[in-house]
Amino acid sequence: MxxxxxxxxxxxxxxxxxxxxxxxxxxxxxxxxxxxxxxxxxxxxxxxxxxxxxxxxxxxxxxxxxxxxxxxxxxxxxxxxxxxxxxxxxxxxxxxxxxxxxxxxxxxxxxxxxxxxxxxxxxLPASIGDYTDFYAGIHHALNVGKQFRPDNPLLPNYKHVPIGYHGRASSIRVSGAEVRRPNGQRKAPDAEAPTFGPSQRVDLELELGIWVGQGNELGQPIPIGEASDHIAGLCLLNDWSARDLQAWEYQPLGPFLAKNFLTTISPWIVTTEALAPFRIAQAARPEGDPRPMDYLWDETDQASGGFALELEVFLSTRQMREQGLPAVRISQSAASHLYWTAAQMVAHHTAGGCDLRPGDLFGTGTISTPDDRGVGSLLELTRGGAQPITLPTGETRTFLQDGDELSLAGHARAEGRVSIGFGPCSGIVRG
Missing domain, CATH: 2.30.30.230 (Fumarylacetoacetase, N-terminal domain)
Structure with missing residues (x-):
């Protein structure tokens, strides 16, 4: 179009x-x-x-x-x-x-x-009735999986089904909202019992938000060939995470307090119409990977279901701002690293009959590159906190400290086209 x-x-x-x-x-x-x-x-x-x-x-x-x-x-x-x-x-x-x-x-x-x-x-652009967070960034899944299961980082279902969970819509805010360090239970590996208090491992997650346009009736799945018609646009999304709370609470049902304290989005819906010149083929699956099931496979979606979007993460500490130093880029990724398309997420979400409504929001999951240049979380970048990064002031970080400002940026680029962006998606961590 x-x-x-x-x-x-x-x-x-x-x-x-x-x-x-x-x-x-x-x-x-x-x-x-x-x-x-x-x-x-x-x-x-x-x-x-x-x-x-x-x-x-x-x-x-x-x-x-x-x-x-x-x-x-x-x-x-x-x-x-x-x-x-x-x-x-x-x-x-x-x-x-x-x-x-x-x-x-x-x-x-x-x-x-x-x-x-x-x-x-x-x-907020819409009243968000429901929020679903997917796990479609395969390199993030591999990087995190290697920390816990070095010999088998991906669980058997990952390449067959778009993994996701239902998140908390009430704590989604637009860029600039304060990030309050959450309290919760955490348990050190060598401790006998958990403790309660503020998270010591607040992290970011570099994601895209997918805005649902027209919905569907309960019990009426959206076919993969029509799924793109139900996507109104995209935004940037940072699904802030408390990794120490998450490590203790996530089994057997997944993250809870570790994820529901805040999700930050950019305030503008960049429409699918504006993104039309930046549609690209979905990245080819590695040889040996299973072909998606028929309800997730559409030739047109494979040919143009991806987006040519460059994604960046910038970090600025309180000391850096006091010294007049610019934020430092700690990640440079791209939407092409998603293993599943947005249409596949819509088709799978509704395959069992779930009804989507206008203004519902999906998160793609953290979008990382295969190398450290573009990992979308500090959990990956610092190897779970074992390898701190050093900033221009000489400060080091494993996870975010109070006063740290984290900003995402995204731009669509293609030869012969005017580049377009998403606007701000940032927040400062407060104790």
Missing amino acids: IDETHDYARTSWVECANGHGEFPIQNLPFGVFSPGQERPRGGVAIGDQILDLAKAAASALLAGEAKIAAEAAAAATLNSFLALPAAARRALRRRLSDLLAAGAAEAGEVKTWLYSARDCTMH
């Missing part, structure tokens, strides 16, 4: 959008914002500005499907907008792109719809 909105040569009369590293006119992601003390409502990022969809919906400059979509997106959450068919999202995207394009005759009126992003507060 590549069209004129993706044109490399298209520029905007909103000058700050031209050459913008995150939100050029080719992106136009959707989010929920509030200017000053005003009510939250839907908006679209364009450079360093936010276009007010409530004002757009009230204007005579929109009609038909574009107006219907704008009206749905003008609310305090985007759930109704996400529930619309993809054709309505595309109609609104194309109309907004035309109105924001250089030379647009309507620029004078549209200019009154804009707010400076720095004067606005961002909110």
Whole structure:
């Protein structure tokens, strides 16, 4: 679905959008914002500005499907907008792109719809009914597995089924929310009994968030060939983890307090329409790996179910900020390292009849590279805390300390296309 909105040569009369590293006119992601003390409502990022969809919906400059979509997106959450068919999202995207394009005759009126992003507060894009965290980053699974099962790091089911668990939606927040160090039980390997107190092993997880668009009825699985139509867009996602709590509590049912204290996402939904030029083939499975079962296999999905997304992790300590030092990049990964596609996650999630709803959120699981250059957690980077990393100040880290700021960044890049980004996804750890 590549069209004129993706044109490399298209520029905007909103000058700050031209050459913008995150939100050029080719992106136009959707989010929920509030200017000053005003009510939250839907908006679209364009450079360093936010276009007010409530004002757009009230204007005579929109009609038909574009107006219907704008009206749905003008609310305090985007759930109704996400529930619309993809054709309505595309109609609104194309109309907004035309109105924001250089030379647009309507620029004078549209200019009154804009707010400076720095004067606005961002909110969760949708009311998230359910959150599911997958484990689709195979290199992360291998790296973690080797620490506990050196001779057999992957469990037998991993290459047959997209592994996932249901997480806690209530503690998902947008970038900038404070990361409070969680309390819980932990038990040292040589201790006779567990203790209760603040986690000493707070970690990050570099993930992508997958926003569900149209849902399905209970008992009606989504076929793999239609699964992409139920994905509205992506965001960055950091599923903060307390590794010491997790090690004690996760058997037999999986993580609990270790994961439910906070999940941070970037505030903008980068739509599947904006990402169309960055679709790539799913990485070929290594020779000898099993072919996915028929309900998980679709030739089109294999040919274009991946995304050309570069992902980075930056760390800044309190001392670094006091000394005016920039954050240091500790990881550089890519979405191509996912073992399962987003469509396969949707198809499997619903295979048993589970109903998804607009605004549900998936986490892909930690996305790591085969080497240390792009591991998506400190658990991997420091070998479970055995090999500290050294920072420019001479400080060392095994896991995150109070005052540490962790930031994720993501950009879609392809030859002959304007790069687009996801915006901020960061948080500072507090005791």
